[in-house]
Amino acid sequence: MASKLVADCLFCKIIRGEIPSVKLLETATTFAFLDIGPLSEGHALVVPKFHAEKMHQLPDEFLADSMPVAKKIAAALGADNYNILQNNGRLAHQQVMHVHFHVIPKPSADKGLIMEWNAEKADVERLNDLAKSMKL
Numbered sequence: 001m002a003s004k005l006v007a008d009c010l011f012c013k014i015i016r017g018e019i020p021s022v023k024l025l026e027t028a029t030t031f032a033f034l035d036i037g038p039l040s041e042g043h044a045l046v047v048p049k050f051h052a053e054k055m056h057q058l059p060d061e062f063l064a065d066s067m068p069v070a071k072k073i074a075a076a077l078g079a080d081n082y083n084i085l086q087n088n089g090r091l092a093h094q095q096v097m098h099v100h101f102h103v104i105p106k107p108s109a110d111k112g113l114i115m116e117w118n119a120e121k122a123d124v125e126r127l128n129d130l131a132k133s134m135k136l
Helices: 010-016 066-077 124-134
Strands: 023-026 030-034 044-048 082-085 101-105
Touching (some): 023 066, 030 066, 066 082, 066 101
Antiparallel strands (some): 023 030, 030 044, 044 101
16 A cells, blocks of 8 residues: 655655645555644644545545544543544635544633534435445
């Protein structure tokens, strides 16, 4: 399972050591480091060593290590509350176009990830139709 990195990607440059970072953990397929623009103390990024912009483009063998690494970071932080966040595409708030996962401690209501969840009432028939159309 060979890494695939590109020349002009910020995270690929960090993985290659061309840009400094505060590394937390590195495996054969994953590189984790502290975020330099944290939402709270301990905010970390878990980055697969394969350049893909969106999660569905990432080979499974690179995705498989991400959650165990995020789990180790969350446990090491000792945070009672935290978020694991992963965005795909600019509209979904992705800033660096390389798949990555945020581990964000939530020490208080005003620190860490702050979000609004605008839930809508679902139509069960439409949900069933959607599930059938997805053909998983």
